[in-house]
Amino acid sequence: MLRFALSRLLQAIPVLLVVITMTFLLVHSAPGGPFSADKAVPAEVLEALEAQYNLNQPLWQQYISYLGDVVRGDMGPSFKYPGRSVNELIYSGLGTTAELGFYAMLVAIFIGVIAGVTASMRPNTMQDYVPMTAAMIGICMPSFLLGPLLVLIFGIHLDWLPVSGWNQIPGDKILPAITLGTGYAAYIARLSRGGMLEVLSQDYIRTARAKGLSEFLIIGKHALRGGLIPVVAFLGPAFAGLLGGSFVVETIYQIPGLGRFYVQAAFNRDYTMILGTTVFFATLIIVFNLLSDMLAVWLNPKLRQQVRGE
Amino acid sequence: MDANSTTLTAEKGTSLWEDAWIKLRKNHLAIVGLGLLVFLCVISLLTPWIAPYGYEQQDLLMGATPPSAEHWLGTDVFGRDMLTRIMYGGRVSLMVGFIATAVALAIGVIYGAVAGYVGGRVDAVMMRLVDILYALPFMIFIILLMVVFGRNLLLLFFAIGAVEWLTMARIVRGQVMSLRKQEFVEAAHSLGLSQWIIIRRHIIPNTLGPVIVYTTLTIPSVMLLEAFLSFLGLGIQPPQSSWGLLINYGVETMEEYPWLLIFPGIALSLTLFALNFLGDGLRDALDPRTAKD
Numbered sequence: 144m145l146r147f148a149l150s151r152l153l154q155a156i157p158v159l160l161v162v163i164t165m166t167f168l169l170v171h172s173a174p175g176g177p178f179s180a181d182k183a184v185p186a187e188v189l190e191a192l193e194a195q196y197n198l199n200q201p202l203w204q205q206y207i208s209y210l211g212d213v214v215r216g217d218m219g220p221s222f223k224y225p226g227r228s229v230n231e232l233i234y235s236g237l238g239t240t241a242e243l244g245f246y247a248m249l250v251a252i253f254i255g256v257i258a259g260v261t262a263s264m265r266p267n268t269m270q271d272y273v274p275m276t277a278a279m280i281g282i283c284m285p286s287f288l289l290g291p292l293l294v295l296i297f298g299i300h301l302d303w304l305p306v307s308g309w310n311q312i313p314g315d316k317i318l319p320a321i322t323l324g325t326g327y328a329a330y331i332a333r334l335s336r337g338g339m340l341e342v343l344s345q346d347y348i349r350t351a352r353a354k355g356l357s358e359f360l361i362i363g364k365h366a367l368r369g370g371l372i373p374v375v376a377f378l379g380p381a382f383a384g385l386l387g388g389s390f391v392v393e394t395i396y397q398i399p400g401l402g403r404f405y406v407q408a409a410f411n412r413d414y415t416m417i418l419g420t421t422v423f424f425a426t427l428i429i430v431f432n433l434l435s436d437m438l439a440v441w442l443n444p445k446l447r448q449q450v451r452g453e
Numbered sequence: 454m455d456a457n458s459t460t461l462t463a464e465k466g467t468s469l470w471e472d473a474w475i476k477l478r479k480n481h482l483a484i485v486g487l488g489l490l491v492f493l494c495v496i497s498l499l500t501p502w503i504a505p506y507g508y509e510q511q512d513l514l515m516g517a518t519p520p521s522a523e524h525w526l527g528t529d530v531f532g533r534d535m536l537t538r539i540m541y542g543g544r545v546s547l548m549v550g551f552i553a554t555a556v557a558l559a560i561g562v563i564y565g566a567v568a569g570y571v572g573g574r575v576d577a578v579m580m581r582l583v584d585i586l587y588a589l590p591f592m593i594f595i596i597l598l599m600v601v602f603g604r605n606l607l608l609l610f611f612a613i614g615a616v617e618w619l620t621m622a623r624i625v626r627g628q629v630m631s632l633r634k635q636e637f638v639e640a641a642h643s644l645g646l647s648q649w650i651i652i653r654r655h656i657i658p659n660t661l662g663p664v665i666v667y668t669t670l671t672i673p674s675v676m677l678l679e680a681f682l683s684f685l686g687l688g689i690q691p692p693q694s695s696w697g698l699l700i701n702y703g704v705e706t707m708e709e710y711p712w713l714l715i716f717p718g719i720a721l722s723l724t725l726f727a728l729n730f731l732g733d734g735l736r737d738a739l740d741p742r743t744a745k746d
Contacts, residue, residue, distance in 0.1 A: 161585055165594070166594075169598070169601055170597070172601065227528055279729060282675070282725075282729060283722050283729060285721070286721055287680070287684040287701075288714075288721065291707055291714055292715075295711060306710075384592075390592075391685070405596075406596070406685060409597060410600065417597065422594055425593075
């Protein structure tokens, strides 16, 4: 298991290098620098600014020194928020985004697994069709449509829940979490239905039935563990998607998280901030993919043997 | 000659495609999806001739009005007919969906077919590249691309297509690997056919099933991506319009004029619905494991 994790970690290094290089080149080939603002800045001031941020050096030198900084965990200063480092900005947004993502995942797993398992117990009956049609609606309803609709219904017409902010009024986390979580709930429902159907047709479930175990025990103790493996494998990539989703949800509900910072940095051409957040996102995604792979190996005895056999 | 052809028809069994069509026809949701899709495509093609009003035709005095007999889906704040705008927006949304998917299809099929067919070290290198690209946070790169190079429709096709080809390449590679060892390919080899002809004539047609299914499922995810970017203000730019952009505008005024959000939303969701149901139906129909019952 340790060797498996280590080899996967080693594979992550070239991926990260590609991410950093591509982002670096892309950002630096952008027309218009970070200081080409609305106001005309005197040439000397511009030069001084560029010297301060090392922008006057040749590109490869900037690249090498940036790589060195990143290895030491220093993403540099922000161009648009003078006096603040990218590390600080990422840190201040991360907590919010992580909390939002956590609640969204709770919503997704809770609703998704219940719907999927319910559907798998009586396939091709109403008990299957109703949750699965709902799941299809969830997949076809993008968050940038669902969010405003929820705001319109629960925030404005019914006036039950607050529609913007984060951690200010009680209940202001409910709508964002549901908006972000619904799409994943739908995918998880489909995956857990498929996984459960496969497991429920296997011999050991028949054995459990023959022993006279209650349906609750059969599902909860024997079937779930195998049936949810596709869901676990989905969680890693889902996390990546969750970050993308946070761009929209944080914009709709005006939540001061990483996603909104990123979109703003992209609009502002805040070089170091874009580079920093991209590298940070990429690292996160790679780590989460690794974790979900390891969890899948741990859950599935067959895969475990394969890994040991290597 | 005549007699010969009759015997041929008499002996003919149902081919894979006829089989699939029979199965697909039994799936009501998929057929409804297919019908809706054909309807939407026809509407989109004919929009310039059948749209009830001009695309930029304003009536500032009227302003935003709810649905009425003259304007079936109401008008926006400039008094522009919403039905017309949704029809024009759909043209762009569908076009992005189809063209970007076609880009992904072309790259993915060729790349996967070559990797799977050549095999060995070439395959290992090619697939490792796919693995690396898979791990990249693509959403972020697309946002970056649109910001760096400006919002331009061609770049959008390219960027989205460049993301979506990866899965296609994997699927095709897997198919080709298993096809490569079959007798009819060996026979083609021994007849002295060139590699390229074997790939084109024998390998690619046999991978069509999974490719068609995955293509049908790629179109909605591409349309979603375009709508997402347009919603953030990074995709299609006015005066062009797409459903994502219309939803973006609709959100701004949804408190006073909810229909400006709801109708483009319904249009987008229904289309995604149709494509997903059709894709699911095709998967069931083309999967040999769910063979004749």
